Amino acid sequence: MFSFQVGSLLNIVLILGVVLTLAALLIWMERRLLGFFNDRVGPNRVGPFGILQSVADVVKLITKEDWVPPFADKLTFIVAPMIIPIVMLLSFAMIPFAPGVGIIDMNIGLLFVMAMAGLASYSAMLGGIASNNKFALLGGLRAAGQMISYEVFMGVSILGVVILSDSFSLRGIVEAQQDGWYVIPQFIGFIVFMVAALAESHRWPFDLPEGEAEIISGFNTEYSGMKFGLFFVGEYIGMLLMACLIPVLFFGGWHAPFGLEFGNEIISGVFWMGAKTMLFVCFFILVRAALARPRYDQLMSYGWLVMLPLSLLNLLITGAIVLIQGS
């Protein structure tokens, strides 16, 4: 029970604690890094290097009035922000962090993660509808449209990996990358998945559901206090999840690059997995700092006219090569 086996209590407690702490730290880290990218310093007053900024934010959010607008649909309004952190945390149960570190190994782990990521959009949609506010509704609509169009080629882009590894289990996929990371044969798939992951976690430049320049704050316009905080934390957990999925699917998960393995395989695995995840988190933040938000029609045409054909082409070529090699 207290050893490093998949599904042991130690694993569950550690992973839950680390993920929640990291999600809170990410808020600080993102603001700090954005500050550096913008030649500013970012939050540096609370605690050493401002590291306790998220604690201060949480205290502020919790002590705020928990207000439900009188014109809102009360039940849906309260349920909507709960969905996103729950489904994002559920997805984390699938992620293999190292040999023997993980919460559960489903043979359909990848599908489960995709399904949960799809469910997360209900948070934005329900929040948008329940707010009974035109800007929130527009944000919810945008979230729905974006989710439908980007979910499609997100699923298609990872099918190449599934074909190569012959497995839907995330642990199986990582183990199949023992001899070579899938980023090399599946480079197009990686690029497409990266873009879809940005869109899926509502990260910039695909944060149109909350495009504050056009629709105030989109689906969370009417939210305040800890309900807004749940949306916020949920999105950061989602970002962390996507940053975990990319190494798992394309960058060999816990496998060390260039044979740089050290010590115990669990320690080495967790270290390399964490390092890769943090690299992609930093990349997401860099993308936020650097790229401008597209128009909504550009987002749609980009998704359907460029990304979907690209991912289908990738799937077609990968399937053909695997078939030829197999026969």
Place this chain on the structure above:
Amino acid sequence: MLKIFLHQLNIIWSQIVSLWLVFLHLFHKSDTVEYPDVKPHMFPRWRGRIILTRDPDGEERCVACNLCAVACPVDCIALQKTEDEDGRWYPEFFRINFSRCIMCGFCEEACPTHAIQLTPDFEMAEYVRQDMVWEKEHMLIDGTGKYHDYNFYKVAGKAIGGKGKGEALDELPPTDRRSLMP
């Protein structure tokens, strides 16, 4: 077809370039001045907190002429003239409402005795609005401010206790009209 393809490639390339350029900013020095920790250099002529100065003898310079109150565009200065036993004029009270003051420095320019002066101090925030109304004892300093040698009553013709008519610096004795013959 090829043209469209090249155009799209160009767009993607420009995105990659901007990612790289923004990444390079990680190694730039931050432009922020961390104000409470790092104080900015204030120039001596900065128009900030208003003070009332004393002449080199340690007496109040202000002669309560009201020129500053007249010059003030927002009417934030109020004062009342009174006189001591030597015949020196001085303000009975001198009040500046800093919640109205716009630090224009007109009062300093209007002052005939260099009494009212503006200083480079700007940190005057208060939690209670009433605390922004300053009285004479808050503004009166012991020194001479920016003009160290100027002493109004030493150069003015007005007779005060200890200095009669014609005894001021560069002042001739009063002319005796009866002996003033062509």
